[in-house]
Amino acid sequence: MDWLLIALVVPAAALYGALAGALVPGALYRLSVEPEEAWRTAAPCGHRLGGWAGRARCGVCGGRYGPGAVWPAGVTAVVCAGTAAAVGARPELAVWLLAIPVAVVLAGVDWAVHRLPDVLTVPLAVGVAASLGVAAVLPGAGGSWTGALLGGPALGGAYLLLYLAHPAGMGFGDVKLAAGLGCVLGWYGWGVLILGGLAGLLLGSLYGIGLMLTRRAGRGATMPLGPFLIAGAWAGLLAGGWSVRP
Template sequence: MSLLPVAAAVVGLVAGLWTRVLVVRHSVAEGEPPRRDCPHCGVPLPGPGRRGRTGGAGPRPAGESPGAGPARTGRPSSPERWRRLPWAGPLPAARCAGCSGRIGPPPLAVELVTALALAALALRAVPPSARSGAVLAGRPSGPLPELASGTELAAYGWLAVVAVALVFVDAAVHRLPDRLTLAAYLGTAALLTVTAVLAGRFDDLFRAGLGGLALAAFYLALFLVNPAGMGLGDVKLAAVLGTALGWAGWETLVAGAFLGFVAGGLYGVALMVLRRAGRKSEIPFGPFMVAGAFAALLTAL
């Protein structure tokens, strides 16, 4: 079990490559479709079905007849826009293959944060008593306790990976895309449901559902009182985090919500002291919600 955090960190580094894709594609203004091209030169970003020659900066390959490529793709002829992208899949770097312009967060930022989050969860999710085979007091063992521990860790791991993407997107463009919050909720809820079935923890599952509703209702009330200070994306994220926190317990739910407000408040005060923001300045609150939730989870697991 001592190698579990190391394995989780490796998984996090690999998952971070795909998380970077989510960050880059969804860091766009409200109402715009996910980004598919480099914002600097228009070269299509790596992705499924884009292996080989794609639009970009560079000369047309030797021997290529004019209009041959665009005729096959249905795109207008553009002799000066041809290039081979090196890899169709996760973004291999933080810079465009066509113009070398920076795309998204700094190199390894997303990958390292994802790795650290998964390693921390793996380190704290399985307590010493469970590693030795003992059953935690107050937690039914169920028919498959070891598998249940794995699915519980997978639920929080899934939430961590998607939450990292949400944090970077919110920090970049001050929005929390519905696609990501829905993916976070469905994956977390499904894996916690499997855990409840395997370990007989239906009381925890019921509390998780109530926790998601309660935290979402609280944030919705804040949104209705002051729409300028809270967005609907925060309300939806609250449902996700409330579900994960509620599974761990009511005290964890309260602590996670409280820590999120404390972190956001301290950040806002720091900005005002440094004169980089005013009392009415908008700040992305999603990162502080996630930070507070995971701080509470890591101390509760």
Template structure:
């Protein structure tokens, strides 16, 4: 319980920073400077007004200086990141692999929102994630002797990257190369956990994207030519794969009598 409480607090703090990342990275701006400020009047956000979720509630969603409305998305992103951290902590416990998956949870939230906003998965986030994942997963491989898992992670990376690359090559209009690069990162993490999570996480991304696409078409909210950001579905599918991929894969194999 103490671990989950700590992760909730950490998630709120990280979520506050992710709001900066989501806004600035697509615009090519620094996430360090200038300090957080009101986009309407330019006033710097005071320290007491920068407490995740709570400050937004106390300010009633408005800037202290100019009373301009502050989007409810800010506290929602903070709360979402906290939830992601807690469920990952509940799944993995106090393990050496947990920091690697917390990093995935954080960048996953940022990438999903950026893709929804601008239909792009920035290299500035995706490419460094390869290095970070390889380094952080090497720690449990070294400490706990989980080199077979590390090798499977590398295979998972190659399989998903190669599969998505083939899809993008065959149908460039249906998949961006940003999705291909993200697939390799997700393959690393899912492969680390096992073949079941890898298969489930990859399949669920396609399933979720397909279901949402059909619903939008049926509701005439989209056409066959509408470009839908696929990154959020990949990330949500991967999260489900991390949390329940082994069980889902086992249930499927049992259902088909394999």
């Protein structure tokens, strides 16, 4: 299995990630708007945008807008390859590979405008939960659908309490994102759920401390937490994937 994993699964996941990541810029441009603003429907040149996914280039005049495709494709490829190496050729790998480009878009949007759109966070949670239900009945599944269904409300509820205790330090979008990430982490058990949830908070805290130490932000400044929650969840996912490998 090891040679097959290295020779087929990981390169295939990396190629898929690069192709999927190349479609991210269009969605990033559409969704990277300030809170309460409508999603973008036109390019800076004034021509109407065609679809939600694709490169950030006008289909009429060819003008470029938004981010390039290099970093989204590279990041998505690396994350997909790493996930495949940890999880192996298990049914849940397909669920993770479908969710990763969505997570990259969410991280990019939150980093740009400190916003986690409901149009992605809610379908991510529902889609992961439903897809894992299918993966659970297939041979070789490495987790528990019950754990995933419990993990979503558990992590989302924990972040809801943090939000209610300190609304200035966390947005409600982070709570909804946590519900989807909880489904992912809960698939591999409570230990992985706790690890991934705490890792996200730790990474976000370290980044905030770094900003204050370098005087790039004050104590009351806002920062995007979503990218760090996603990175922490990925760390937990890798740990969970390796834990069920033979």
